[in-house]
Amino acid sequence: MMKKRMLLILLVSAPAFAGLELRQGAGSIAAWLDGKALWTYNCDPADGKPWFHPLASTEGTVFTDLRPEDHPWHRGVWFSWKFINGVNYWEEERETHASAGETRIRKVAGTIKDQTARINLEIEYAPAGTEAPVMRENRLVVVAAPDETGTYSIDWSSTFQALEKTVVLDRTPIPGQPGGKSWGGYAGWSVRMNAAMKGGTFLDSEGRESAHRAAAAWTLFNAPEGGSLLFMDHPDNFGHPSKWYIAPGMPFFGPAVIHDAPQALQAGETRTLNYRLVVLPGIGTREAASRLWKKWTRKNVVILTGANNHDWQATTPALKAILEESGNFNVDVVTHPEQLSPEVLAGYDVLLSNWNAFGKNQPAPWSGELKKAYVDFVRKGGGHVAVHAGSSSFYDWDDYHAICLATWKGGTGHRKPHGFDVRFLESGHPVSLGLENFETSDELWFKPFVHPDATVIAESFSQHTGNWEPTALTGQFGEGRCFTLLLGHSAAAMENRGFRKLLVAGVRWAADDATD
Known part of the structure; x- marks a missing residue:
């Protein structure tokens, strides 16, 4: 019973x-x-x-x-x-x-x-x-x-x-x-x-009316006296x-x-x-349905890069290709993030950091105005993703570290890239839902500084420390969703199928409003 x-x-x-x-x-x-x-x-x-x-x-x-x-x-x-x-x-x-x-x-x-x-x-x-x-x-x-x-x-x-x-x-x-x-x-x-x-009417993404047994990305129903239902099929669905x-x-x-x-x-x-059903108060049009479809399925991502103590010239194109090939994202690349403005940031759903100022790496400084705009972007609902060392900057900036979830601090280290397993801890989390544990060959950090408000959703066993170390984390800053993937040391490591699936799932989750 x-x-x-x-x-x-x-x-x-x-x-x-x-x-x-x-x-x-x-x-x-x-x-x-x-x-x-x-x-x-x-x-x-x-x-x-x-x-x-x-x-x-x-x-x-x-x-x-x-x-x-x-x-x-x-x-x-x-x-x-x-x-x-x-x-x-x-x-x-x-x-x-x-x-x-x-x-x-x-x-x-x-x-x-x-x-x-x-x-x-x-x-x-x-x-x-x-x-x-x-x-x-x-x-x-x-x-x-x-x-x-x-x-x-x-x-x-x-x-x-x-x-x-x-x-x-x-x-x-x-x-x-x-x-x-x-x-x-x-x-x-x-x-x-x-x-x-x-007596209501059906219209699909191909412009057909009442197209029974026809393939379409979405179907719109308009009620006789007003009001509409837009039913959308996600591109990831089999x-x-x-x-x-x-x-x-x-x-x-x-x-x-x-x-x-x-x-x-x-x-x-x-x-x-994955499906979305949109309930509209008036008569829906094909143009409006198409806009809503694109908004749901394709998010705007900007990769911040141009400085990194890793080979950003190789990893940035790899990240861009993974996201674009998923069919979920429009991706831009900015190699001088210090020149960003609030107006430019407002055009994106997610900021992805493949940039850092670690060690001898000395990129151009960020202005106070940019730092405020960066924090406000996430606090007001923008998504944030950090890949590998993309969080290792601004060690006296508390909000930045809250957004980045995990970073390099005293005691953090790694050994040479090697093979290890990645296992998920939060199987019901939207990022890991449907993903399976995987093997990879990558650089595994040990003892990273993890922000108290972060949730570790994936981890790997370190032979050096004898502990399970975090490899993927999620969190929320204000209304914004934050995802950090500590894997991805090189473009070769990014070819791993498990890495690619986890990255896409994490960016997709971060791209949605925290209240969605």
Whole structure:
């Protein structure tokens, strides 16, 4: 029998969007706007699959339906696989609401800050009547506060892991395949809307209307009386761009991630899916949707370099290539950071330091104005990343060291580059979610100075000290997210696959607002 876990909510700041109130219930969290429900997320373990209903625009359009008569297993905005190892997790018995496959919520934890809700869930999948799960999921749902236009977003990120045996994720076959059905292909994160939404229009990233079974980066739904839903498929998702299942008559839509063929996860293997659903108060346009897509998927990063006691001429191009090849970032390089201004910094989401003033290295000094702008950038929500020795500067500047998380001080040292393992400590942290321990050959620091507010999320064993030494850290400075990766001594070390994945994940996390 499942144990019910209470949702823990921490209210830490005053509301920023007038009239909005977030409320905690028994197994749910909801936002109310001027006395009406804006959204409710039900995550009660007793109900199995979590869902959003109602989901409304800030102008009052209610989009969703819960357990409609034609398909009572549809739950507003929700996620479900169709078949796992041949067992149906989608349909339910009409009277009992029970499925042959059970989606079991094992743990829920949530926080609220600045009207933004973050909900972490641990979920297991198992055939009904069995104890041992076949697959586990770590899910993070983030509902952001509405902006000044009344637009808000829901970010959904899940990592699935096959347990002791291979897991096959399948769906009803599509027309043209053996046993294919006209309704085949659906599975995943979906939106079931109410009857008032019939007559609304669908538009995708390729300019097509109601493009059922067509691949697209995003699909926009405009309600008949105003209000829009923009559903976006992240480029990192397997099979991107997904083919979309669109049924205007219900109405229903969502990216059908396994539309064309089943997917198999070997024992221990993981897959991660990321989506964003944007709720707009007015009629959405293709141009606006495209801008929101680019803002979500591509962040602006500037690499600060030009001085370093390491070979920055080789490591800087390597860092730039890794980030650009991920498809997530636009990357600029500045070789004279002392010339930066607040206006230039404002154009970026992340500052990445591959610059230092360590030892005999004597770069041009930074002005007091620049130092203030640097700190203000991070404090007000900008991301900061330091790679290897990119934090080793300004030893009398406390704010700088708080931002950089870990640096070189008396007692810190290293030996020649060599092979060692990197293991993750915070498997549920957004940076390490879905990443696996890896081996590398690099320069391993020992006894770095770690700021008290930093969190070590990865470490490696030092044969010299006999201790596990930090290799990746996260932290927050004001509203800004900070990530430090002490690996990356050379361009050759940056070729390591584990390093590349960790760098991209860390920069992506730092690029998002701390409240997202």
